[in-house]
Amino acid sequence: MQLDDIVPWGRSYREYRAMFTLTDEDLGGRIIGVGDGPAAFNAEAHARGQDVTSVDPLYAFTPEEIRSRIRTIRPQIEAGLRANPARYVWDHFPDIEALIAHRLDAMERFLEDYPGPGISARYRAAGLPRLPYEDGAFDLALVSHLLFTYSDHLGAEGHIEGVQELLRVSREVRIFPLLTLDGNPSPHLDAVTAHARAAGWNAEVLPADYIFQVGGNRMLRLSRPTA
Numbered sequence: 018m019q020l021d022d023i024v025p026w027g028r029s030y031r032e033y034r035a036m037f038t039l040t041d042e043d044l045g046g047r048i049i050g051v052g053d054g055p056a057a058f059n060a061e062a063h064a065r066g067q068d069v070t071s072v073d074p075l076y077a078f079t080p081e082e083i084r085s086r087i088r089t090i091r092p093q094i095e096a097g098l099r100a101n102p103a104r105y106v107w108d109h110f111p112d113i114e115a116l117i118a119h120r121l122d123a124m125e126r127f128l129e130d131y132p133g134p135g136i137s138a139r140y141r142a143a144g145l146p147r148l149p150y151e152d153g154a155f156d157l158a159l160v161s162h163l164l165f166t167y168s169d170h171l172g173a174e175g176h177i178e179g180v181q182e183l184l185r186v187s188r189e190v191r192i193f194p195l196l197t198l199d200g201n202p203s204p205h206l207d208a209v210t211a212h213a214r215a216a217g218w219n220a221e222v223l224p225a226d227y228i229f230q231v232g233g234n235r236m237l238r239l240s241r242p243t244a
């Protein structure tokens with residue numbers, strides 16, 4: 018994957034906790050964040066003694082390359098927000114400036130923690146549909162703003178293949194949000210939940226403690242039944 022194909026834009030630990038309604042018990046397990054990009058979740062979790070592994074094709078690049086890419090895409094992100102303010106709920110952030118400042122702080126936190134390609138096992142350059150881990154290596158897999166968000170790019174098959182792989186490496190998976198980049202309900206949610214139930218997994222749509230996209234305060238929780 019080329020860096021030009023990636024839009025590195027990352028959320029904070031606080032946002033991850035709220036999006037996935039993470040409890041202290043959840044945070045005590047082995048967690049994998051798939052598509053974490055330049056989010057601060059791993060850095061902050063590590064500082065709290067929590068066990069988080071992040072996987073993203075972005076980690077094939079150096080911190081300097083990622084910092085420069087963030088600088089390049091920032092105006093596009095800001096222009097997108099200004100063009101469509103009504104698509105978003107301004108509860109967590111009072112305005113666009115506050116949101117951008119929060120995200121830039123989060124990404125700076127990531128950049129302070131991220132040492133570069135191949136140096137830390139906490140940041141692995143890889144991605145769906147194949148994760149370089151053994152079956153059941155994690156208790157909880159978190160996917161923020163990748164599956165469902167990029168519904169057009171991945172398609173129904175890509176989503177099903179993705180959740181199969183996530184449930185291979187982790188006994189539970191949480192995906193947030195269930196909307197596309199444009200703020201529409203993902204056309205793949207029904208196919209994914211139907212596939213999950215046919216495979217004998219639990220699939221529930223649950224409220225999240227977080228909303229930014231209008232109608233976007235729900236997550237999908239999938240789990241393998243406990244033996």
Ligand SMILES: C[S@@+](CC[C@H](N)C(=O)[O-])C[C@H]1O[C@@H](n2cnc3c(N)ncnc32)[C@H](O)[C@@H]1O
Pocket residue numbers: 023024025026027028029051052053054055056072073074075143144145146160161162163
């Ligand atoms: C919109 S960003 C979300 C970043 C972070 N999860 C957050 O919510 O702050 C989407 C991320 O997905 C990553 N990505 C794209 N394709 C991927 C794949 N096949 N497997 C894993 N990550 C992927 C991108 O590199 C990017 O960092």
